[in-house]
Amino acid sequence: MDILRRNTDYALRLAVNLAGRYGDGSVSTRALSDEEDVSYQLACKLMQRLHKEGLVESDMGPKGGFRLARPPQEVPILAIIEAIQGPLRLNRCLLGDGACQRQDGCPIRARIGRLQEQMDQYLGAVTLGELAQSRRPAQKSTRRRRRK
Template identity: 35%
Template sequence: MVLNQATDYALRAVACLVRHQGEKVEAQQIAREEVIPMRFLLKIMPSLIKAGIVRSIRGAGGGYQLAKKPKEITFLEVVEAIEGPLAINKCLLDYAACNKKGAPACSIHQALARIQGKLVEALREQNFANL
């Protein structure tokens, strides 16, 4: 499993805003400090805004700020804002996706569900205050 590039950029953009907490940060500054292509940054920021992680400041001299305290923003929240619900196998999101038609009784499904639970919990425990 590999998180997509947009998720990596989103994590770094939030980390940048944490470093500049309380300040308005222009997109160009985030892109420069985190080495994120501007087109990617402008594509991911709306998802972070929609998730309530980031706030947009419009107008001349606009930019971005955190919408929450760093300790309230988890890695899981950022990952899900960009990628949607986390699942290491599609049957963990939708039993109908199981070609075996028996996900609840499938030992592979049960093992993957335990692994996914640990991954979700680890991402939920990691917040931006303890970076």
């Protein structure tokens, strides 16, 4: 089981691409999908989700596209993750009160809870700006995709 879903990974790649272009204007979804090897339809869906969550802004028209809503150094990757797949939890008992009948006094919940806090702190501290600075050009996939 993956903790980060495939769509979340794709959304992170798209967002890091935008972070690397911050201040250069909008980027079309087609350009993002081509550069990050994400299907155009999925890239559209992911960008719409990030827009709905206020993480990106959009411009309409022939020169339209998307750009980050805030400077990349102010956008933690946890925000992208949660926008796409919701809260990232190691165990269902960490979702909140009442998720498990045995949560009171459970030694497992206490230990996993500490790990959850560390993971949240780490992902909340890593920003798109950091990832954009260490970004290498993407390797294009050799698989063929159908275009619509």
